[in-house]
Amino acid sequence: MNVYEAELVVERRVVAADGVLALTLRHPLGEELPAWEPGAHIDVVLGPVLERQYSLCGDPADRRSWRVAVLREPAGRGGSAHVHGQVRVGDKVRVRGPRNHFALLPSPRYLFVAGGIGITPILPMLAAADAAGADWTLLYGGRTRDSMAFKEELEPYGDRVRVVPQDEYGLLDLAGVLGGAPRPDTLVYCCGPGPLLDAVEERCAGWPGGTLHVERFQPGAAKVTAHQEAAADGEFEVVLERSGRTLTVTADASVLDTVRAAGVEVLFSCTEGTCGTCETDVLDGTPDHRDSVLTAEERAAGETMLICVSRCLGKRLVLDL
Template sequence: MTSYDVYEAELVVQRRDFAADGVLALTLRHPLGDELPGWEPGAHVDVVLGPDLERQYSLCGDPADRREWRVAVLREPDGRGGSAHVHEELEVGDKVRVRGPRNHFALEPSPRYLFVAGGIGITPILPMLAAAEAAGADWTLLYGGRTRNSMAFREELKCYGGRVRVVPQDEYGLLDLAGALGGSPRPDTLVYCCGPGPLLDAVEERCAGWPSGTLHVERFQPRGNGMTGPQGGSADAGFEVVLERSGRTLTVPADATVLDTVRAAGVEVLFSCTEGTCGTCETDVLDGTPDHRDSVLTEEERAAGETMLICVSRCLGKRLVLDL
């Protein structure tokens, strides 16, 4: 789904439930009872909480239930205000603008899965477990968190018995990634991981050299390992961007992004995080070679160069043609 035909509506907060200490689950419905767009495990939505306050949350309910969407929000005392607004301001009956869903973390068919979740990273994983179970796949979940009471949806996970290993850090220490992942990829096994940056970095390091497509990760924050910098290490330079549908040609200066430039020219485009993590501003590339600096696209998608995240990515040459 492109950024210009995405679903957007005012939804009503139907329920507020605490899924763990500091984790609030919100159930959202259309005020007229209309069905919501379908979604698959791994999808997220943009929640507009106010002017310049927009956040992305993974859908963690039942994809078969088209009447409601469920998201879970971790209260972050040192955050930028989104979680505080959800926890302190949103009440049952309030309306909130929601856009989506989008999915850059889709569950691919496989006979066997290893799921690794850290903290609030359980949210996109939760519906994946149900899907894997329904498909008859062999799967296990390694789930870590600071304390047992801080780990969301533990009660819901009990139905899976020994397939789920809950590992509170204050009781058992850090997740045993070496034991879970081993030294080499297991045949016919896909690994899905979501959680804090250090966990994802550690998993990616252990899976380095594994066959392409074996590991799938979703990040809530930009990569901290330099992957968001210029490819090849050269300094940023200006370049030309052609907006095919708008019939305009703009110059992106060295100190501005593509998103900054097209918005300054009055071109409407959806965006949210401005950090290359949510995928809202993903745009089709019709010509030219993007300099990918996002934390969303896979290596295969980067190599194909068919789309780019215009909030952070740039151009490796002098000219890009975009479907804008």
């Protein structure tokens, strides 16, 4: 699969909120960038072993620039500190993508829930839902009002948007917006910190399948089935159909580790099952899904897997590699 990769120039660097930096990226020759849809993200290569994923939060109709926003995380793994401390206007950064595992599906009604920097993929969704004439509301929470990015871009939507700083109003009232009978004509989109997503998933457990769509920045809590536990971390074979090779994945190695050790080139990034970069087609066998990207329907179909974390429920997988 061909993936767009290029060095883009940082055209603008704007403080979008307390601790949040927005970067506008353009091609150095003014070339058009690949089209994208709300929910998409790009890989940003910040160094030889430093690569992060950031949601596109600008206007999909603008083919000349991409905008991302980065939250400074003092306890993070170095990506946000690098962006805030070292990336300046005029610098070039290497990017790949876009990819989209959080696509906005057509619906007459939406409920959007964003926590903190989770507003970034939601922001272009609001414009798309509004343009489509859908009925929608946004519940947007954050630590403080000053820490919540893009509030001024939300003001034109009026009372469709509820901005809820925690220090003023407490936690988001999920019971109020998700309580009561399930609404079969409403899709729920949620992005933010893990505890928020876990709470929304719990509230939507009784809603129709396919109602809830979430995007995680960090791996979610594993929901291990008895079948998975029985097969946990066992050794299995992986057949690389295009390479004509059969490899053994040991209990202490991932499929990604094993494939790369054999000299097979594959795209990967987070190695945590959250970005979707290493998603690979499964031609035969049953994956043991351990990612935080695929939907329940995609997992049940078993047609793809994220080889950085997922394994095999049997003794053999055949992959399109």
